[in-house]
Each structure stands twice: as C-alpha cells, then as structure tokens.
Amino acid sequence: MQIIATLKKQTKKGLSVFNFCYNPETKQYFAVGGCELKAIPADDRSHLRQIYSNFVGYGYAEKLPTKKVWISDPWSSKLTPSLQQELELLSA
Numbered sequence: 001m002q003i004i005a006t007l008k009k010q011t012k013k014g015l016s017v018f019n020f021c022y023n024p025e026t027k028q029y030f031a032v033g034g035c036e037l038k039a040i041p042a043d044d045r046s047h048l049r050q051i052y053s054n055f056v057g058y059g060y061a062e063k064l065p066t067k068k069v070w071i072s073d074p075w076s077s078k079l080t081p082s083l084q085q086e087l088e089l090l091s092a
Contacts, residue, residue, distance in 0.1 A: 019033050
C-alpha cells in the first residue's frame with residue numbers, strides 16, 4: 001500500500017487525519033482515517049483527487065496551523081495582558 005497524501009484537521013473530537021492511499025496489489029484507491037476510523041473508496045486516481053479536494057475545502061491541510069503566541073514574555077512588560085494583545089494586533 002502506498003500513501004499518496006495525508007491531510008489533518010483539529011476537530012472538537014480531536015485530531016482527524018486522513019491518508020489517501022493506493023494498493024497496487026488490488027489496484028484500489030481509497031481514503032482512510034478520521035477521529036472515528038472510516039474508509040472511503042474511490043473509483044480511480046482522479047476520483048481520489050476529488051475526495052482530496054473536498055477535504056481541503058472542509059479545512060483539512062497538510063500541516064496543522066500553529067497557534068500564534070500573543071505575548072512573547074508577558075512578565076517582562078508592565079502593560080496588562082489585554083493591552084499587550086492590542087499592541088501585538090497593531091503590529092501584525
């Protein structure tokens with residue numbers, strides 16, 4: 001089995017990961033994964049590409065977004081955290 005691509009998304013249930021695969025022995029394409037494991041069969045490579053595109057449309061991505069840290073070192077500033085966040089937003 002070959003994994004062609006992998007997409008990830010953080011959901012309320014946890015991390016959802018889908019692998020888009022090809023099995024050369026059976027000549028089958030499918031997507032497998034999710035928080036509750038499931039398999040989605042595809043007719044061919046172009047159909048698998050459509051499924052991949054649909055997942056991208058639902059917010060899945062190759063890499064998970066990193067959380068932005070608002071305050072690099074809140075203890076070194078005399079400003080309140082809310083003012084530090086406002087200042088950070090202005091500089092972005």
